[in-house]
Amino acid sequence: MKYIVEVNRRYGGKTIAGNEELFYQIYKPWADMHPHWDNKKYTLDFFENEFDIGTINDLFDVSDPKYPKSISTEYVAGAFDGKGMISLAIGEQAANKTGYGMAITARLNILHPNIRVKPNFVKYFQDSGLKPSISEREDRLDIRFSSVDDVERLIEKIGGSTIYLYDLCELFYSQLIPAYKDQYHTTKEGFLDMVRAFEDVAPERPRAKYTTEYFEEKWNIDYPK
Numbered sequence: 001m002k003y004i005v006e007v008n009r010r011y012g013g014k015t016i017a018g019n020e021e022l023f024y025q026i027y028k029p030w031a032d033m034h035p036h037w038d039n040k041k042y043t044l045d046f047f048e049n050e051f052d053i054g055t056i057n058d059l060f061d062v063s064d065p066k067y068p069k070s071i072s073t074e075y076v077a078g079a080f081d082g083k084g085m086i087s088l089a090i091g092e093q094a095a096n097k098t099g100y101g102m103a104i105t106a107r108l109n110i111l112h113p114n115i116r117v118k119p120n121f122v123k124y125f126q127d128s129g130l131k132p133s134i135s136e137r138e139d140r141l142d143i144r145f146s147s148v149d150d151v152e153r154l155i156e157k158i159g160g161s162t163i164y165l166y167d168l169c170e171l172f173y174s175q176l177i178p179a180y181k182d183q184y185h186t187t188k189e190g191f192l193d194m195v196r197a198f199e200d201v202a203p204e205r206p207r208a209k210y211t212t213e214y215f216e217e218k219w220n221i222d223y224p225k
Contacts, residue, residue: 171198
């Protein structure tokens with residue numbers, strides 16, 4: 001943030017187009033602060049070759065930032081709002097009377113977790129008594145809550161601080177989770193009722209297979225509109 005403020009103070013409203021060295025001097029500290037941008041096209045190497053740049057003195061003395069030692073509930077809730085979801089996971093299960101099974105799950109995906117993020121999320125969940133499964137692949141951290149009790153505790157912890165997913169958190173906590181624990185989903189009518197309630201609140205799922213319409217046709221149930 002200090003870097004952005006200083007760049008704006010020095011060069012705000014000024015034209016730097018055509019001054020390749022000045023452009024490079026301004027851009028270099030920003031690139032240095034974001035080493036995880038491996039797939040970015042406009043890297044320092046790109047501009048060094050494009051501008052035929054040799055050794056140039058730095059314009060800015062960018063100090064090491066002081067990062068917080070922990071993250072807040074509001075921070076986790078914001079991440080969940082942006083890259084998380086609570087879902088009804090549905091699949092065929094021949095052993096059930098309905099022929100289908102249902103699970104309540106939650107997930108959160110974090111990009112570039114190696115940049116001081118993963119340890120803070122792990123510590124937050126540990127301190128909160130939450131035990132999600134955490135896996136890492138390439139530059140993404142996948143956090144999953146696979147049991148209904150874990151999802152319920154997650155909502156208790158962060159649901160009240162969400163915005164985009166607030167209604168969905170409220171639906172699961174006050175209706176779908178209690179219904180699931182009461183085995184409401186083990187009948188076709190109850191199963192369909194829970195799917196319908198979820199679809200009414202959840203973001204659109206254009207590629208979803210197991211929808212209200214699917215089960216109405218499959219089970220020949222005319223659900224009241």
